Amino acid sequence: MSKLQELGKRLLVKRxxxxxxxxxxxxxxxxxxxxxxxxxxxxxxxxxxxFCSTGCxxxxxLKDGKAVSxxxxxxxxxxxxxACPKGWEALAPLTGPGRATAPLVKRKGxxxxxxxxxxxxxxxxxxxxxxxxxxxxAVAWLGTGQLPTEELAFLxxxxxxxxxxxxxxxxxxxxxxxxxxxxxxxxxxxAPPFTYDDFETSDTIVLxxxxxxxxxxxxxxxxxxxKHSPNIVVVDPRRTETAMAATMHLAPRPKSDLCLFYAVxxxxxxxxxxxxxxxxQATEGxxxxxxxxxxxxxxxxxxxxxxxxxQIRALCDVIEKGKRVSYWWTMGVNQSHQGTRxxxxxxxxxxxxxxxxxxxxxxxxxxxxxxxMGSRIFSNTTALFAGRSFENADHRRExxxxxxxxxxxxxxxxxxxxxxIIEKILAxxxxxxxxxxxxxxxxxxNQNHLKDVLSRLDCLVVQxxxxxxxxxxxxxxxxxxxxxxxxxxxxxxxxxxLGVIKRVARAPGQALADFHIFQLIAEGWGCADLFRDWSSxxxxxxxxxxxxxxxxxxxxxxxxxxxxxxxxxxxxxxxEGETLTSNQRRLFEDGRFxxxxxxxxxxxxxxxxxxEEPNDRFPLLLLTGRxxxxxxxTQTRTKRSxxxxxxxxxxxxVEVSPVDARQLGIAPDDSVAVTSPxxxxxxxxxxxxxxxxxxxxxxxxxETMNQLTFSAFDPYSRQPAYKACAVRLSKASELPA
Numbered sequence: 146m147s148k149l150q151e152l153g154k155r156l157l158v159k160r161x162x163x164x165x166x167x168x169x170x171x172x173x174x175x176x177x178x179x180x181x182x183x184x185x186x187x188x189x190x191x192x193x194x195x196f197c198s199t200g201c202x203x204x205x206x207l208k209d210g211k212a213v214s215x216x217x218x219x220x221x222x223x224x225x226x227x228a229c230p231k232g233w234e235a236l237a238p239l240t241g242p243g244r245a246t247a248p249l250v251k252r253k254g255x256x257x258x259x260x261x262x263x264x265x266x267x268x269x270x271x272x273x274x275x276x277x278x279x280x281x282x283a284v285a286w287l288g289t290g291q292l293p294t295e296e297l298a299f300l301x302x303x304x305x306x307x308x309x310x311x312x313x314x315x316x317x318x319x320x321x322x323x324x325x326x327x328x329x330x331x332x333x334x335x336a337p338p339f340t341y342d343d344f345e346t347s348d349t350i351v352l353x354x355x356x357x358x359x360x361x362x363x364x365x366x367x368x369x370x371x372k373h374s375p376n377i378v379v380v381d382p383r384r385t386e387t388a389m390a391a392t393m394h395l396a397p398r399p400k401s402d403l404c405l406f407y408a409v410x411x412x413x414x415x416x417x418x419x420x421x422x423x424x425x426q427a428t429e430g431x432x433x434x435x436x437x438x439x440x441x442x443x444x445x446x447x448x449x450x451x452x453x454x455x456q457i458r459a460l461c462d463v464i465e466k467g468k469r470v471s472y473w474w475t476m477g478v479n480q481s482h483q484g485t486r487x488x489x490x491x492x493x494x495x496x497x498x499x500x501x502x503x504x505x506x507x508x509x510x511x512x513x514x515x516x517x518m519g520s521r522i523f524s525n526t527t528a529l530f531a532g533r534s535f536e537n538a539d540h541r542r543e544x545x546x547x548x549x550x551x552x553x554x555x556x557x558x559x560x561x562x563x564x565x566i567i568e569k570i571l572a573x574x575x576x577x578x579x580x581x582x583x584x585x586x587x588x589x590x591n592q593n594h595l596k597d598v599l600s601r602l603d604c605l606v607v608q609x610x611x612x613x614x615x616x617x618x619x620x621x622x623x624x625x626x627x628x629x630x631x632x633x634x635x636x637x638x639x640x641x642x643l644g645v646i647k648r649v650a651r652a653p654g655q656a657l658a659d660f661h662i663f664q665l666i667a668e669g670w671g672c673a674d675l676f677r678d679w680s681s682x683x684x685x686x687x688x689x690x691x692x693x694x695x696x697x698x699x700x701x702x703x704x705x706x707x708x709x710x711x712x713x714x715x716x717x718x719x720x721e722g723e724t725l726t727s728n729q730r731r732l733f734e735d736g737r738f739x740x741x742x743x744x745x746x747x748x749x750x751x752x753x754x755x756x757e758e759p760n761d762r763f764p765l766l767l768l769t770g771r772x773x774x775x776x777x778x779t780q781t782r783t784k785r786s787x788x789x790x791x792x793x794x795x796x797x798x799v800e801v802s803p804v805d806a807r808q809l810g811i812a813p814d815d816s817v818a819v820t821s822p823x824x825x826x827x828x829x830x831x832x833x834x835x836x837x838x839x840x841x842x843x844x845x846x847x848e849t850m851n852q853l854t855f856s857a858f859d860p861y862s863r864q865p866a867y868k869a870c871a872v873r874l875s876k877a878s879e880l881p882a
Contacts, residue, residue, distance in 0.1 A: 149668050153261040156661040160627075160652060191218045191710070193636050193644030195291070195629030196231045196777050198512030199223060199363045200638025200714065203235060205630075205649045212236055212630065212649040222713050222728050223341060223642065229362040230775040234786040236630065238610075239650055241785025245612035245625030246654025256612075256623060261655065265669040268579075268622050271604040272308070273670075275577040281309045285566050285575050288315040289582040290514030293634020293646060294523050295685040296659045297516070300581060301525025302679070303663050306554040307672035312575070314527055316583040317520045318563040319865060320513035323479035325521050326862040327488035328510070331746050333739030334532055334697040335521055338732040339471070339507040340640050340716065345371045346505035349467030351378045353402060353491065354477010354868075358386035360771045361475075361511055376463050380405070381477060383768055383800075383842055384835040395460060396837060397450035399766060399869045403483055403752045406490035408446030409461055411438040413497060418465040420499040427736040427744055428496050434747035449752070469505030470498065476513065476770065480868045482756050485861040489748045496745055502733035511639050514778075515629075518637035522698050523689055527560045530689075531696040535559050547691050550675060562863035563589075564856070570598050577604040581659065582626065586615035587779040590865040591823055592851040608662060614781055615848060626659050627652035634660075634682045635709065641698075642714040645706050660685075694721065697739045755869055756857035763821060763871035765805065765841050767853060770868070772798075772844025780846045797847040799828040801874060804838040806830065809874055816877035819843065821870055824852035827877055841872065 194201045202221035206214045215236060217228035224232075248264030249256040259267075275283050286304055288297065297315075304310040317325075325335040332338075344350070344367035357365040365387065368377065379388040380395045380402060388394040397405055413419055414435055424431050443454040450457075464470055472491045478484050488510065495501045495508040512518055522532055533540035535556050545552035561569060567589070569575040578599070589595045599605060599619050607620040610628040617623050631652040635643050652658070657665075660682055667673040679685050683706055694701040701721040709715050716730050738745045759766050775792035777783045784790060799819050801811060811817055815830045819841070826849040836842050843850055845867070855870035 147262065149265060149665065150262050152668050153665060156657055156664065157655065160657060160661070190647060190649065191221070192647045192649070193515075193638070193714070194228075194232045194235055195515050195636070195646065196235065197361060198515060198517055198639040199361055200515070200636060200640075200642055200644050201228055201232050201363055202644065202714070203228065203232060205236075207649065220713065223638065224363045227363050227366050230789060230792055231777055231783060234783075234789050237786035237788070238782040239628055239630055243611045243613040243785065244653050244656070245609060245617075245623060246656055247625060248655065249612060249620075249623040251621045256620070261665060264622055264624060265665050268604075268606050268666065269669040271621075272577050275603055276309065279576055282311045283575055284308070284310050284577045284579070285312040285561070285569070286310060286579040286581060287563065287566065287583060287585060288313065288520070288524060288526065290315060290317040290320070290517035290520040291582045292516065292659055293632070293682060294516060294519035294637060294689065295634045295682040296663070297520050297524040298530070298685055298689055299660055299663045299676070299679055301530075302548075303667055303672070303676065305525055305556055306550060307667055307675050308670055311556050311558065312561045312566055312569070314560055314563040314566060315520050315524060316563070316585070316588065317514065317517045318863065319588065320476060320479060321510070321517045321521060322562075322862040322864040323481070323484035323488055323859055324474075324510035324512075327485050327492065330485070330748055330861070331489055331492045332733075333741070336697055336732055336739060337510055337639060337641060338501055339509040340729040340731045341367055342729045343471050343505050343507055343509070343731065344368045346373070347371065347375050347469045347471040348373045348505065349376045349378070349463055349470040351380070351464070351470065351472045352387060352391070353380045353472065353474040355473050355475040355511060356381070356385040356387045356771060357511075358390065359774050362774050364511065376467065378460060378463060382837065382840060383770075393459065393463065395452055395456055397452050399768060399840070400481055400483065400755055401450040401752075402478070403487045403490055404441060404446055404449040405452070405457065406487065406494060407438045407441035407749070408443060408457055409464065410434075410490070410493060410497065411441050412443065412458070412461045413465065413494070414438070416461070416465060419497040423499040423736065424497060427738070428747060429742060429744045430747035431497075434493060434749055437749045464494070464498070469503065470495075470500040471505055471507050471509060472500070473509045473511055475511045477868060479510075479864055480866055482857045482859055482866040483750070483753050484859045484864060484866075486748065486750045492745075493747050493749075496747065502731065502736060504731070507731065515638070516636040518639065518641065519635070522637070527562065529555070530692045531698055544692065548688070554675070564858055564863055564865065567595065567598055570601060573601070576602060578602050579606045579608070580616055581608045582610075584609075584614045584616045584779045584781050586619060587781075587848050588851065590851060590854045590867060591856045592854075593824055594856070608659065610656070611781060624662055625654065625656040626662060627656050631656075632658035632660065632682070633706075635686065635706070637717070641716045643700065643703065643709050643717065644714045645710050693717075756866065757855045757869070757871050759839070759871045763873050765839060765872050765874060767819070767821065767870050767872040768836070768840055768842045768868055769845050769850065769854065770842065772846055776844070776846040778846065779848070794829070797826065797828040797843065797849060798831045799874070800831045800833050800836045800842040802836050802838045802840070803832055803834065805841075805874070806832045809876070811874065811876060818875050818877050819853060819872050820875070821853040821855070821872045823855070826850065826852055841874065
C-alpha cells in the first residue's frame with residue numbers, strides 16, 4: 146500500500162470517528178466540547194456562522210450526537226441573540242442535494258467516480274506534466290474567503306512552497322481587494338479600524354454603497370440599537386431598503402461618489418471644520434490633498450453627480466455637526482473602476498475631522514465573505530503571510546526561519562491577480578487551474594467569456610462541497626470537500642474578530658475537509674515533509690501565531706481555540722503578554738499608524754469616467770447588488786434550503802422605473818430581455834420607483850446575471866467593477882424567433 150493510500154484511509158477513518166472531545170482534542174485537534182467529559186449526545190455547542198462576514202455565533206443543538214437545530218447565541222458580542230434567515234438555515238446546506246460524495250475524474254468526456262488515490266495521482270501527474278512542459282507559472286489556483294484561516298494558510302503554503310505554483314488568488318478579489326488596498330496604502334496595513342460597538346455609539350452614520358438591511362441584517366440591527374438618535378445618511382443611486390430607513394438619502398449618478406467626497410472635503414476645509422492639530426500630528430500629504438480638492442466646487446460636484454448644491458451642503462452640515470461620525474462602505478464602493486480612491490476619499494474625511502480611533506467613528510469597510518479577512522492576511526496568495534511582501538528579501542527570510550524551510554521555496558515575485566490569471570489562460574500561458582470552494586463560472590464578470598477561457602485549459606480541478614456547480618460541470622477532476630459544520634478552524638470577521646468553527650456533523654460519502662485534501666495532495670506531490678508540523682488545523686493556528694508575532698495583525702497572545710471560544714471571539718491584535726481587557730477594541734486610538742513614518746496618508750486621483758456609458762443602442766445603466774437577505778452570492782448553498790428558496794424570488798428579475806417602463810411598453814411581471822454588448826438574459830420586470838429613470842437593477846445571485854457585466858477593473862486593487870454597465874430592455878415577446 147502506498148503512503149498516499151495509507152494517508153487516505155487514515156483520514157477517512159478519522160473523519161468517521163465518534164464526535165468526542167477525547168478524539169477531537171488529541172494534540173492539535175479541536176472538537177465540540179469545552180469540558181473534559183465525553184461529548185453528551187444531546188449537548189449544545191456554539192460556533193460562528195459560515196455565510197457573511199458579520200461573524201454571528203450560533204448555538205448548535207445535537208440529538209443522539211447529530212446536529213439537528215440551532216439558535217442564535219444570546220451573549221456573543223457580535224449578534225447578541227439575533228440571526229438573519231441564512232443564519233437560521235445554516236445547517237440546511239449540509240444535507241441538501243448536490244453534495245459531492247466521491248472523487249470524480251473525466252473519462253471519455255464524462256465525470257466518473259474514482260478512489261482518492263486515483264484522483265490525487267491524476268491531478269499531480271497532469272499538473273506536473275504542465276509545469277515540465279510550460280514552466281512553473283503555467284499552473285495557478287483560485288481560492289476563496291469561505292475556508293477557515295488554517296485551511297487557507299495550508300493551501301497558500303502548499304501551493305507556493307510545496308508545489309512551486311507562483312500564481313494564486315482568491316475570490317476575495319471580487320469583494321474586498323479595494324478595501325484592503327485602500328487601507329494598506331493609507332494606513333500601512335490592511336487594518337479595518339472599527340468594532341461593531343461603533344454602530345451603536347455614533348451620532349452620525351454615513352453608509353456609502355452599503356445596503357445593510359439586506360446584505361448585513363445583524364449590523365443593521367446594531368444600528369437600530371443606537372440610543373443616540375443618529376443621523377443616518379445613505380449615499381446610493383438606488384433607493385435601497387436601507388435608504389428608505391435613513392434620515393437622508395443622496396442618490397448621485399453611479400460612480401460619481403469620488404467627486405462628491407472631494408467636494409465635501411473642500412467644503413469642510415473652507416468652513417474650517419477640520420482638526421488641523423490632528424492632521425499635523427498624525428497624517429502626511431494633506432497640503433497636496435487640499436490643493437487637489439480645491440478644484441471640486443459645489444457647482445462642479447452638482448454637475449458631475451446630479452445632486453443639488455443644497456443636498457451636498459446638507460451632507461456637509463451633518464458631518465460638521467456630528468461629534469462621533471462613522472463612515473461605512475461595502476461593494477457599492479469596492480466594485481468600481483475607481484473604488485480604491487473612493488474608499489480613500491472616505492478615509493480622508495475621517496482623518497481630516499479626527500473621526501477615527503474614537504468610539505463611534507472610523508472609515509470602516511464591511512467585509513463580504515465569512516473569512517475574507519482571514520484570506521486577506523493569512524492565505525499567502527498575493528501577499529506573503531501576515532501582510533508581508535514576496536518581493537521583500539527580509540520578509541522571505543523571516544518566513545523561512547519561522548517555518549524552518551529553505552528560503553528558496555518562497556517565490557520572489559507577487560502573484561498575478563484574479564483577472565490577470567484569467568488573461569494568462571486566454572493567452573495560453575496558464576494551462577492548469579485549481580479552483581477551491583468558489584464558483585467562477587457563475588460569479589466572475591462577463592460570464593460567457595470566462596466559460597470560453599476555462600474550456601482552453603489542459604486540466605481544471607474543482608474542489609468543492611457540491612459537484613453540480615457551474616464550474617464543476619467544466620472540471621476534469623472534482624475533489625469532494627467537507628463543509629462548514631463538518632470541520633474545524635477559525636474565521637476572522639469584519640471587525641477583525643477571530644471566531645471558532647467546529648465539527649458538528651460528518652461529511653457525506655468520501656468527502657474530506659479541505660485541510661485533509663491538502664495533506665493528500667502534499668503526499669502525492671512528494672512535498673509532505675515540508676508540512677510535517679502542519680498536522681491539524683490547531684497546529685497550523687499555532688504556526689500562524691508565530692508568523693503574526695510583531696506584525697500589525699499579531700495574534701501571538703491568543704492561547705488556543707478554547708480561549709477564543711471562552712472570550713466570545715478575540716479581535717486582532719493581541720500580542721503575547723497583553724491581557725485582554727475588552728472584547729470591543731478599535732485601532733489607532735493613539736494616532737499612530739502602520740506606515741514607516743507612523744502617519745496616515747492622504748491619497749487621491751482625478752475621477753475617471755464610467756468605462757461603459759449608456760448609448761443609443763444600450764441606453765440604460767445596469768446596477769447590481771444583493772436582492773434578498775435569504776440569498777448568498779451564487780446561491781450555491783442557499784438554494785439547497787427549501788425555506789430560503791421560498792423567501793426570495795425564484796426567477797431573475799429586473800427593477801425598472803415607471804418612467805422607463807411606460808416608454809418601453811413594459812408592464813409589471815412582464816418577461817423582458819436585458820441585453821448588454823456581451824449577451825442577453827430573460828428576467829421578470831419589477832416596476833418600482835426604487836430605481837431612477839435611466840437605471841435598472843438586477844440581483845447578483847442568479848446564474849445568468851453575469852453574462853451582462855463588463856470587464857473593468859480598479860487599477861490599484863484589480864477588483865472588478867460589477868456595479869455599472871450599459872444595457873437595453875425589450876419585451877421578450879418582441880424578440881426575433
